[in-house]
Amino acid sequence: MANAQRTIVKKITLGVPVRKVTGAAAQAIGDLTDVDVTGLADKGILQYNINTGKFEVTTAPTGLTLSAGNF
Secondary structure: OOOOOOOOOOOOOOOOOOOOOOOOOOOOHHHOOOEEOOOOOOOOEEEEEOOOOEEEEEOOOOOOOOOOOOO
16 A cells, blocks of 8 residues: 555444425426426427517427437
């Protein structure tokens, strides 16, 4: 161990894992100020609307071309 560096740990504290952050502003995507989930539907996606400055739910995106097969 010539010229080797050693790290000495003096204390390790174990605790209970956190399941959910409490007091945080956003607990769901709809809590974000720039997301409007009005009209949320199965197979809907979020698309940005430059006029409102928000991501909005749509099932028929406009101006978007997906070329990656079936999902």
